[in-house]
Amino acid sequence: MRRTSDDTKAAILAAARERFASDGYQRATIRAIAADAGIDPSMVMRYYGSKDGLFAAAADVDLRFPDLTAVPRHTVGRALITHFLDRWEEDEGMMILLRTGVTDEAVAERMRGIFATQLGSLAARLIADPAQAPVRAGLAATQVLGMALCRYVLRLPPVAGMSREEIVDWLGPTLQRYLTE
Amino acid sequence: MRRTSDDTKAAILAAARERFASDGYQRATIRAIAADAGIDPSMVMRYYGSKDGLFAAAADVDLRFPDLTAVPRHTVGRALITHFLDRWEEDEGMMILLRTGVTDEAVAERMRGIFATQLGSLAARLIADPAQAPVRAGLAATQVLGMALCRYVLRLPPVAGMSREEIVDWLGPTLQRYLTE
DNA sequence: TGGCCATGTCAACACGTGTTGGCCTACAGT
DNA sequence: ACTGTAGGCCAACACGTGTTGACATGGCCA
Numbered sequence A, B: 001m002r003r004t005s006d007d008t009k010a011a012i013l014a015a016a017r018e019r020f021a022s023d024g025y026q027r028a029t030i031r032a033i034a035a036d037a038g039i040d041p042s043m044v045m046r047y048y049g050s051k052d053g054l055f056a057a058a059a060d061v062d063l064r065f066p067d068l069t070a071v072p073r074h075t076v077g078r079a080l081i082t083h084f085l086d087r088w089e090e091d092e093g094m095m096i097l098l099r100t101g102v103t104d105e106a107v108a109e110r111m112r113g114i115f116a117t118q119l120g121s122l123a124a125r126l127i128a129d130p131a132q133a134p135v136r137a138g139l140a141a142t143q144v145l146g147m148a149l150c151r152y153v154l155r156l157p158p159v160a161g162m163s164r165e166e167i168v169d170w171l172g173p174t175l176q177r178y179l180t181e
Numbered sequence C: 001t002g003g004c005c006a007t008g009t010c011a012a013c014a015c016g017t018g019t020t021g022g023c024c025t026a027c028a029g030t
Numbered sequence D: 001a002c003t004g005t006a007g008g009c010c011a012a013c014a015c016g017t018g019t020t021g022a023c024a025t026g027g028c029c030a
Helices: A005-027 A030-037 A041-048 A051-058 A073-090 A092-101 A105-126 A133-153 A164-180 B005-027 B030-037 B041-048 B051-058 B073-090 B092-101 B105-126 B133-153 B164-180
Strands: none
Touching: A005 A030, A005 A041, A005 A051, A005 A092, A005 B005, A030 A041, A030 A051, A041 A051, A051 A092, A073 A092, A073 A133, A073 A164, A092 A105, A092 A133, A105 A133, A105 A164, A133 A164, A133 B133, A133 B164, A164 B133, A164 B164, B005 B030, B005 B041, B005 B051, B005 B092, B030 B041, B030 B051, B041 B051, B051 B092, B073 B092, B073 B133, B073 B164, B092 B105, B092 B133, B105 B133, B105 B164, B133 B164
């Protein structure tokens, strides 16, 4: 055989993640993805059924939160932002979610689910009053997503130019306050 | 005459702002905008030349920052977030910029310009060390845009459900620290 | 060697898009 | 009443899209 079908599927998925991440859903075309993967557009349909199916496979992403209760309570803020920066820089899925969730309601719903369960449950373990946990988690989300938006998507020069240490030093205390104070 | 051309232009622009704000650039079609305005798609071309021309007219937006040096220095954070919430709720242009800037490089560049000049010059007047001003402004942008993203675009339930007072109470101190401390 | 299936290509369809040019129609000025 | 013109509509074009089905071809197994 020239190539095993799993190899081709993987090549398509890799090309799709890149295109979706940089162009968003609409502007990423099946033809362009197929060209990147070095095969015919019809192969994409064969392996993923439709553009929606391909997107679903490409946007399957997990925040992979560590257990922040294992870390000293007064360093929770710094640990959270550090993990987030890591996650953002190693997984194109983050960019895909943000770029498409802004205009696609279905993806937005998915993001709501991800943040509600993952950040929410984290906050629930950290905060005594269970009624306050969701609001605290939401506040943390605004700061963390805002950073991702400005740094990786919009690329505002001062924010894109900051070092990781600077960011942790500045945002750590903010998140610390939102989550524990 | 049935209608003056200025009326029609205004009707088209209003429909366009609404569509661009809720659907983004690609999914907002000339045909849908024309239907909303109650006229033929070709009229849009007549008055605005092209879809790009129409978008440029619809996305012409100003942050309209007040002079924050007139306000007591220790309330600058609260004043900033208050003004931003106002601005966001009264002007669809904000939503247009955020929804489209995330996928359209030209709009992103425009946002960079807006934030650099407006928030940047504000920070420059507030902060003694001129080398630190851009970073401070950038930090404020992450928190403020992150709030807009979570509350108005993604509609994360805990954030969308917060009252204005709650938001000001929580984000005010954060912005205060970024801008003055 | 011959046949079969997985892997892949090709050309085309149906549809929605931005955009264009020609045509109509109601009103203002004479 | 006649005409010019501003405001508006209609049908069509050219293009790119996702998607489909028919056809080719290389390598494994009998």
